[in-house]
Amino acid sequence: MKAQRVSLWLVAAMFFLCSVHTRGLRRCLISMDIHHIEETFQEIKKTIQAKDTFQNVTILSTPETLHSIKPLDVCCMTKNLLAFYVDKVFKDHQERNPQILRKISSIANSFLYMKKALQRCQEQRQCHCRDEATNATRIIHDNYDQLEVRSAAIKSLGELDVFLAWIDKNHQGPSAA
Numbered sequence: 001m002k003a004q005r006v007s008l009w010l011v012a013a014m015f016f017l018c019s020v021h022t023r024g025l026r027r028c029l030i031s032m033d034i035h036h037i038e039e040t041f042q043e044i045k046k047t048i049q050a051k052d053t054f055q056n057v058t059i060l061s062t063p064e065t066l067h068s069i070k071p072l073d074v075c076c077m078t079k080n081l082l083a084f085y086v087d088k089v090f091k092d093h094q095e096r097n098p099q100i101l102r103k104i105s106s107i108a109n110s111f112l113y114m115k116k117a118l119q120r121c122q123e124q125r126q127c128h129c130r131d132e133a134t135n136a137t138r139i140i141h142d143n144y145d146q147l148e149v150r151s152a153a154i155k156s157l158g159e160l161d162v163f164l165a166w167i168d169k170n171h172q173g174p175s176a177a
């Protein structure tokens with residue numbers, strides 16, 4: 001009897017923690033319109049993905065990375081990946097086409113804004129980072145570093161749809177499912 005009550009309590013506590021943490025992402029990115037960013041990306045997706053010559057490898061979508069992230073780590077993982085794009089991918093990518101560049105810059109500005117919002121949240125202890133997110137982030141950086149820098153940047157840009165869909169799913173949270 002006692003053990004049962006303890007485990008029920010644990011389940012309730014876990015549920016509470018998980019919902020607090022996925023709500024954390026929503027609260028931190030309260031005014032973000034992820035769909036608008038997805039629409040911007042859709043306009044350049046074909047052109048970007050056509051330049052990706054290593055279709056047989058992935059940077060974001062390995063089983064150990066985005067797909068294994070628990071609700072507790074979603075906020076931190078989002079923050080780390082926004083930093084990955086802002087500090088690495090957007091800087092490494094050289095775009096000659098001004099129209100494409102304009103779209104990429106628009107996405108980069110949104111990412112910078114979101115990154116700052118999540119950093120503020122982390123300072124307020126609402127976006128906690130555990131080893132799980134740190135390790136998954138390291139795997140993504142390792143995948144990136146294994147490719148030549150231009151190929152890595154274009155591939156990561158091509159995988160923005162994976163990242164945006166993942167943010168969107170977690171941003172809406174379980175209540176919207």
Ligand SMILES: *[C@@H]1O[C@H](CO)[C@@H](O)[C@H](O)[C@H]1NC(C)=O
Nearest residue numbers: 052053054055056057058146
């Ligand atoms: C992916 O394809 C490239 C070029 O076709 C090749 O050089 C590379 O070894 C392949 N990588 C894997 C992991 O299969």
Ligand SMILES: *[C@@H]1O[C@H](CO)[C@@H](O)[C@H](O)[C@H]1NC(C)=O
Nearest residue numbers: 130131132133134135136138
């Ligand atoms: C994270 O990686 C370190 C070093 O590889 C490892 O010792 C640790 O167990 C990993 N932690 C998790 C939670 O995966």
